[in-house]
Amino acid sequence: MQTAVESKLTVSINGKEFDARKGETILQLAKRNDINIPTLCNHADLCESGNCRMCVVEVEGQRVLQASCTTPVAERMVIRTNTRKVRKTRQMIIELLLAEHVGDCQTCKRNTNCELQDLAAEYGIEEVRFGKSQEKRYEVDTRTPIVRDNDKCILCRRCTQVCEEIQGVEAIKPMGRGKDTDIGCLFGLPLDETTCVFCGQCINRCPTGALTERDATKEVWKAIDDPTKHVVVQTAPAIRAALAEEFDIPPGERVTGKMASALKMIGFDTVFDTDFTADLTIIEEGTELLTRLKKALVEKSQVALPMFTSCSPGWINYIEHYYPDLLPNLSTCKSPQQMFGALIKTYYAQKKGVDPKNIVSVSVMPCTAKKFEADRPEMYDSGYKDVDHVLTTRELARMIKQAGIDLMDLQDSEFDDPMGISTGAAVIFGATGGVMEAAIRTAYELVTGREVPFANLDIRPVRGMEGIREASLTITDPLPEWSFLNGAEVKVAIAHSLTKARMLMDKVRAGEATYHFIEVMACPGGCLGGGGQPIPTSPEIREKRAQAIYTEDGAMKLRKSHENPAVKVLYEEFLKEPNGHKSHELLHTKYTPKDTW
Amino acid sequence: MQRSCLLSPGCKCNEAFEKAFSYTPEEIINIIKDSGLRGRGGAGFPTGMKWEFAAKAAGEKKYVVCNADEGEPGTFKDRVLLTDSLDKLVQGMAIAGYAIGANYGILYLRSEYKWMLNDLNAKFNEFKNQNYLGNNIMGKGFDFDIEIKLNAGAYVCGEETALIESMEGKRGEPRNKPPFPVQSGYMGYPTVINNVETLCNIPYILEHGVAEFKKYGTERSCGTKLFSISGDCAKPGVYEMDLGITIREMLEMVGASNTKAVQIGGASGSTAGEKDFDKTICFEGFPPGGSIIIFNKSRNMARVLKNFIHFFEEESCGQCTPCREGTRRLKEAVDRIERGEKLSDEDMNTMLELAEVMKNSSKCGLGQTAANPFVDILGKFREDF
Ligand SMILES: Cc1cc2nc3c(=O)[nH]c(=O)nc-3n(C[C@H](O)[C@H](O)[C@H](O)COP(=O)(O)O)c2cc1C
Ligand code: SF4
Numbered sequence: 001m002q003t004a005v006e007s008k009l010t011v012s013i014n015g016k017e018f019d020a021r022k023g024e025t026i027l028q029l030a031k032r033n034d035i036n037i038p039t040l041c042n043h044a045d046l047c048e049s050g051n052c053r054m055c056v057v058e059v060e061g062q063r064v065l066q067a068s069c070t071t072p073v074a075e076r077m078v079i080r081t082n083t084r085k086v087r088k089t090r091q092m093i094i095e096l097l098l099a100e101h102v103g104d105c106q107t108c109k110r111n112t113n114c115e116l117q118d119l120a121a122e123y124g125i126e127e128v129r130f131g132k133s134q135e136k137r138y139e140v141d142t143r144t145p146i147v148r149d150n151d152k153c154i155l156c157r158r159c160t161q162v163c164e165e166i167q168g169v170e171a172i173k174p175m176g177r178g179k180d181t182d183i184g185c186l187f188g189l190p191l192d193e194t195t196c197v198f199c200g201q202c203i204n205r206c207p208t209g210a211l212t213e214r215d216a217t218k219e220v221w222k223a224i225d226d227p228t229k230h231v232v233v234q235t236a237p238a239i240r241a242a243l244a245e246e247f248d249i250p251p252g253e254r255v256t257g258k259m260a261s262a263l264k265m266i267g268f269d270t271v272f273d274t275d276f277t278a279d280l281t282i283i284e285e286g287t288e289l290l291t292r293l294k295k296a297l298v299e300k301s302q303v304a305l306p307m308f309t310s311c312s313p314g315w316i317n318y319i320e321h322y323y324p325d326l327l328p329n330l331s332t333c334k335s336p337q338q339m340f341g342a343l344i345k346t347y348y349a350q351k352k353g354v355d356p357k358n359i360v361s362v363s364v365m366p367c368t369a370k371k372f373e374a375d376r377p378e379m380y381d382s383g384y385k386d387v388d389h390v391l392t393t394r395e396l397a398r399m400i401k402q403a404g405i406d407l408m409d410l411q412d413s414e415f416d417d418p419m420g421i422s423t424g425a426a427v428i429f430g431a432t433g434g435v436m437e438a439a440i441r442t443a444y445e446l447v448t449g450r451e452v453p454f455a456n457l458d459i460r461p462v463r464g465m466e467g468i469r470e471a472s473l474t475i476t477d478p479l480p481e482w483s484f485l486n487g488a489e490v491k492v493a494i495a496h497s498l499t500k501a502r503m504l505m506d507k508v509r510a511g512e513a514t515y516h517f518i519e520v521m522a523c524p525g526g527c528l529g530g531g532g533q534p535i536p537t538s539p540e541i542r543e544k545r546a547q548a549i550y551t552e553d554g555a556m557k558l559r560k561s562h563e564n565p566a567v568k569v570l571y572e573e574f575l576k577e578p579n580g581h582k583s584h585e586l587l588h589t590k591y592t593p594k595d596t597w
Numbered sequence: 598m599q600r601s602c603l604l605s606p607g608c609k610c611n612e613a614f615e616k617a618f619s620y621t622p623e624e625i626i627n628i629i630k631d632s633g634l635r636g637r638g639g640a641g642f643p644t645g646m647k648w649e650f651a652a653k654a655a656g657e658k659k660y661v662v663c664n665a666d667e668g669e670p671g672t673f674k675d676r677v678l679l680t681d682s683l684d685k686l687v688q689g690m691a692i693a694g695y696a697i698g699a700n701y702g703i704l705y706l707r708s709e710y711k712w713m714l715n716d717l718n719a720k721f722n723e724f725k726n727q728n729y730l731g732n733n734i735m736g737k738g739f740d741f742d743i744e745i746k747l748n749a750g751a752y753v754c755g756e757e758t759a760l761i762e763s764m765e766g767k768r769g770e771p772r773n774k775p776p777f778p779v780q781s782g783y784m785g786y787p788t789v790i791n792n793v794e795t796l797c798n799i800p801y802i803l804e805h806g807v808a809e810f811k812k813y814g815t816e817r818s819c820g821t822k823l824f825s826i827s828g829d830c831a832k833p834g835v836y837e838m839d840l841g842i843t844i845r846e847m848l849e850m851v852g853a854s855n856t857k858a859v860q861i862g863g864a865s866g867s868t869a870g871e872k873d874f875d876k877t878i879c880f881e882g883f884p885p886g887g888s889i890i891i892f893n894k895s896r897n898m899a900r901v902l903k904n905f906i907h908f909f910e911e912e913s914c915g916q917c918t919p920c921r922e923g924t925r926r927l928k929e930a931v932d933r934i935e936r937g938e939k940l941s942d943e944d945m946n947t948m949l950e951l952a953e954v955m956k957n958s959s960k961c962g963l964g965q966t967a968a969n970p971f972v973d974i975l976g977k978f979r980e981d982f
Contacts, residue, residue: 050773053918053958064965065957070773085957092954096922129947130926155921174768174915177751179925181915 009075014082026068026079027055037081038090038119040097040207041156042069044538045524046165052156054093054119057081065089091123099130101208102137102151108209109394113535115207116154138182144191145198145214145371146531148172150182153210159183159202166524168499169318171196183210195321195596197498199314199522200368200392200531213368213532216389217399223360223389224267231360232348233268234340234419235259237275238366238430238527239393241548245534245541246397247407252544254552257412260420262400263364264413270348273415274363275422277336277343278429278438280570281311282561284587285333285435286443287578289517290482298484304328306493306508306515309435311335313373314522314531316591318498323505324593332588336429337363337370338379340419341386342586347574348419356382362389364396366430366530369522378589392532421566424457424553431546432496432526433462433469436519440473440492442562447475447482457559463550465525465543467500468493470515496521496529599850600813600821600837602801603682603794613800614729617692618737625696626652629799632807633819637887638664638755638792639862640962641818641880647789650779651697654787659699661690662764662783662790665706666748666755669863670908671888674823675793677835679713682797683720687729689796691741692803697789702743705760708750717745752912756961757790759914770914771961794823794887815841818879826851828860828891840879844869847878847889857894858978862886864905865966868898870977898978899934902970906931909967920964923955927971934982 007022013035020029025048030037040052048069056065060078065086068079080086098120105111138150157174160183164170171194175184185194203211223229244253263271288307295303310316310331319326334342340363345356363370367390373379374387391399400407414420425441428434437459444452452459452473461471472491475482493515495501501520507513523529525542528549558564575582617625630645651659663686667675678686690702706713721743724730732740746764748754754763758772761783782788798820802810814820818840824847827833831852838847848856859869861878866886869876878885892901910924930940930948940948952968959965975982 048773050960051917053960056958067773067958067960072775088950089954089958092951093918093958096918096926096951099926100922129944130929155915155918176915178913178915179910179921181921 009073009077011073011075011077011079013079020073022073024073026057026059026066026071026073026077029073030068030081035081037068038122039069040115040119040154041158043158043161043205044540045205046158046161049157049161052093052154054090056086056089058083058086087123091125094119094123094125095128095130097154098125098128099132101154102133102135103149103209108152109212109215110209110535114209141190142214144196145368146191146196146200146203147212147214148183148191149210149212150184151210152208153183154208155181155183156207157183158205158207159211162201162205166497166499167197167199167201167522168502169195169197172202197314197317197321197522198369198372198531199498201523203368203531204529204533204535204537206535213392213395214371215395216371216391217395217402220362220389220391220399223362228358229360230269230354230358231267231362232270232272232344233263233362233364234272234274234277234337234344235263235364236337236366236430236527237278237427237434237549238530238533238545239364239396240427240552241430241528241545242366242393242533243397244408246394249408250544251541252548254548255407256552257414258407258410260415261410261413262403262405262407265405265410266399266403268362270416272340272344272419273422274336274340275426275429276419276564276566277339278426279423279561279564279567280339280587281333281336281435282425282438282442283567283578284339284583285309285331286439286446288331288333289439290443290447291579293516294484297488306513306518307331309519311429311435312520312522312527313367313369315498315501315520317369317372318501318522319505320591320594321596322502323509326505326508327591327593329508330591332590334379334587334589335370335373337365337390338373338386338589339587341374341379342381343419343570345382345384345386346586347570351418356384359384360388361386362391363387364391364393366393366527366533367523368392368531370532381586393534394532397534418566418569421564423561423564424556424559425561426564427552427556428549430527431463431549432521433464433494433519434526434549436462436492436494436517438561439517441560444473444475445560446562447478447485449479456554458550458554462492462494465539465546467497468495468504470494490517491515492517492519494519496526497524498522600839602810602813602821602837603678603685603797603823604835604837611735613688613692613804614735614737616803617688617695618735618739622652622696622698625692625803628802628807629696632802632810633817634795634798634802634810635818635880636792637794637798637822639669639886641884644791644795647779647791648693648696650777651699651787651789654780656787658701658786659697660783660786660788661693661697661699661702662760662788663690663702663704663793663796664755664757664760664790665704665710665793666760667707667710667793667887668752668755669865669886669888671827671860671863671890672825672886674825674835674887676710678793678797678823679710679717683717684724685797685800686793687721687724687743689791689799690743691730691734691739692799693789693791693796694741695739697787699789700740700742702741703764703783704743704745705764706745706747708748711747714745714747751914753914753961753963756963759961760790761788768914770916771963773960813839815877815879815881817881818885822885823887824885824889825887826889826891829853829856829893829896830891840885841877841882843875843877844883845874848874848891851891853891853893855893856891857896858892858898858901858974860888860890860892860901860970863888864908865963865969868970868973868977898974898981899931902974903931903935905970906967909963913963913967917960917964919955920959920961920967923951923959923964924967926951927968931971
């Protein structure tokens with residue numbers, strides 16, 4: 001153990017002395033002290049790569065400039081961050097990048113939110129002395145939910161890093177060498193022929209417009225503008241906790257009511273809330289879990305446990321590719337988005353008396369994998385495409401702006417009935433651990449007739465940002481029909497991001513896991529950190545969004561999925577019983593083993 | 598002036614080993630430090646210091662890597678050592694292992710030298726049979742073994758951290774330093790990486806002593822050095838010469854006449870013009886890389902420059918901005934010049950500024966030196982442009 005005295009260093013930056021911590025980099029020290037050093041390849045979620053060289057500084061005694069992101073501080077180090085040499089170097093680096101960056105800012109999705117553009121402005125780049133290449137060299141594949149435009153790529157490699165370091169997928173890699181380096185897939189395959197899970201984490205890390213979501217706004221506008229179409233929209237829990245960021249509001253602001261108002265003003269005929277089917281998911285998935293447990297414990301029959309959640313389509317893609325042998329463990333429940341889609345064109349259409357063929361069902365999701373999910377051939381159970389178009393949070397923000405709406409000025413309004421009614425248990429689906437918490441709130445009460453033994457229903461052990469979390473709960477005094485669970489210690493685990501999921505799955509595969517239920521979210525932080533969410537992202541931003549989500553939960557009148565009155569009516573009027581015939585037809589699905597490479 | 602410390606027929610393993618193992622590891626490190634031996638791979642880092650860092654670094658395992666990547670255009674001196682003085686190399690590696698506490702050696706071999714593989718393996722087996730390698734070397738209680746790894750064929754893989762990446766099966770791209778290989782190298786273990794020639798000097802120093810070694814060379818560049826000399830001269834080949842020899846002496850030795858320019862240290866080295874010929878080749882003069890290329894007055898230096906710059910553009914690993922984009926822009930400029938275009942003063946200034954940026958901000962030695970020939974050759978041979 002180092003003592004505090006030993007690990008404290010004195011370092012001078014721009015003539016002023018600072019207390020530095022042993023082991024921290026120059027960049028970290030500077031940031032802590034509000035000294036701005038520009039970066040491009042650096043990202044709070046990723047290892048330092050030192051590739052872009054924007055962050056170079058002068059260090060006394062060093063022959064050449066030092067990359068502040070990778071250079072550790074040392075006792076009595078003398079650093080200068082804004083000398084002429086440093087400034088000139090950074091300007092030149094920006095020019096070098098701009099010279100090879102082909103594309104117009106004005107027609108780019110990242111216009112006004114582009115790190116390269118910002119730096120060019122900050123460093124006063126008025127001309128690119130090497131000339132600016134205008135010729136497009138790459139074809140853009142717009143079929144997949146993630147659209148890559150290598151002409152705009154500046155090779156910072158944050159995308160390949162997140163794919164490898166956080167997701168462990170490595171679908172995209174640096175290819176070629178030297179000037180021929182570009183980011184691509186093995187053998188030049190298109191993304192949908194790789195193991196890409198379409199989580200979109202690469203998009204969230206891209207400093208420019210080289211990685212974007214496949215746009216659905218035009219189709220949605222077309223549907224809205226078509227008077228023969230009845231356009232229904234659902235919005236996922238995580239949108240309300242992040243949408244404001246697209247309107248320059250600091251992270252952590254909830255805009256649930258304003259968002260509902262904006263959606264109505266845009267012209268959606270009906271504005272529903274995916275939270276409704278999140279509650280429904282808890283009923284279906286909770287029933288499925290208890291049924292599996294009963295089979296295992298009472299009937300002693302062969303049943304796949306632990307059961308895994310199935311709400312995260314990036315996770316579904318991942319398990320299909322990487323752990324196909326564990327597919328039986330996956331809950332057969334569709335994700336809330338797809339349950340919703342199937343109900344809109346059946347239950348809602350009947351109730352409303354609208355011909356389902358005239359319904360256009362749109363979802364707003366924090367996620368690019370949802371676009372992939374909606375296109376799956378399994379997702380036509382209503383007899384139509386259950387979800388026609390998926391918009392990301394970013395696309396919704398663009399539509400709001402295009403409609404001339406100032407989101408933050410709007411009055412709150414409510415979602416429409418009946419599928420706009422939801423509980424606090426549903427909104428926490430947006431955060432890692434939320435599905436688990438919602439499931440425990442309901443399952444425990446179902447089994448024991450009592451509320452979960454946690455103050456204010458907050459099941460803290462499953463919350464937080466730790467990559468893998470474990471918890472257990474012992475069942476005592478269950479209701480008679482669940483007596484087989486008396487004294488049982490129910491063990492759960494939660495993972496977010498796919499490298500963490502892999503660790504859990506390896507344990508399950510090796511038979512070393514004693515859990516009953518595992519929640520996996522493909523993205524760090526859960527849906528609130530999804531690939532469709534506002535850019536940038538960082539651990540702090542995701543923390544703020546999580547706080548917003550839990551505050552929303554705390555403020556709800558109803559906090560438990562089984563108390564959702566509209567869900568009860570849905571069962572009475574339509575589905576009849578959880579995991580029943582109709583449910584299986586509309587709300588459950590099958591999975592397909594796929595290849596790795 | 599011409600020496601044969603390294604190129605002499607093999608010294609006796611017995612003697613060098615016998616001597617080496619009579620010392621403690623610390624004593625060996627001190628001897629190498631005293632000898633003033635500096636790395637022959639290009640940068641001239643003091644070998645004794647490098648070993649000392651590795652010896653002091655904590656690690657349950659350590660490695661000695663011999664850099665036999667020899668990728669610098671015009672260099673073939675390590676090849677000669679590998680074929681003719683392998684015994685010296687093996688001793689050098691084992692002694693390095695003993696000094697730093699490593700039981701594993703890796704010979705990182707240039708892919709173009711694949712043809713040596715069978716022969717090298719056969720000789721390593723022989724060394725093992727004679728107990729110069731393997732367990733309990735010469736009954737001294739020290740185990741050391743050498744394994745050969747082949748380069749994937751890129752020049753940049755000769756850079757020590759790219760070399761490690763490549764050995765670990767990754768893209769051969771330089772790492773950020775620190776940490777240096779002596780702290781965290783191959784598989785995260787402390788690793789000493791030395792050039793073939795550096796290691797071949799070790800048994801000589803131990804056998805003959807520091808004083809004998811220091812008889813050659815200058816105060817800050819001790820010993821002899823191998824040069825692969827090519828180009829416009831009567832007697833090209835590999836020469837062993839004292840460090841500190843003047844360029845003129847060297848030219849005489851190899852029978853060069855009517856010389857216009859001498860490229861010392863390969864593409865990234867420096868270019869000497871006629872008025873430099875009385876300067877010395879050593880760490881305090883023209884830095885001694887492995888290769889010397891001679892150009893006589895019939896040569897157009899614009900063509901030479903073009904070749905060098907094209908080489909770097911091809912060989913940049915593409916990782917960092919200044920080198921990847923900078924070499925591309927330099928190439929554009931030299932191609933324009935070659936086509937007979939005259940660069941405007943403004944363009945020329947931009948290029949010189951670029952050269953400075955590449956030197957100051959590239960991640961590794963390749964990018965940091967890639968613009969050297971541009972600045973050097975343009976500065977010294979304006980009339981050719
Ligand atoms: C682009 C580049 C290529 C290099 N190629 C070689 C090489 O082929 N052989 C070599 O010994 N050192 C090469 N080096 C130097 C090594 O990085 C390293 O400094 C050297 O192997 C250390 O050995 P030494 O201390 O014995 O000189 C290269 C360096 C750079 C930047
Ligand atoms: S300087 Fe060149 S070779 Fe070295 S890391 Fe940068 S791009 Fe790669």
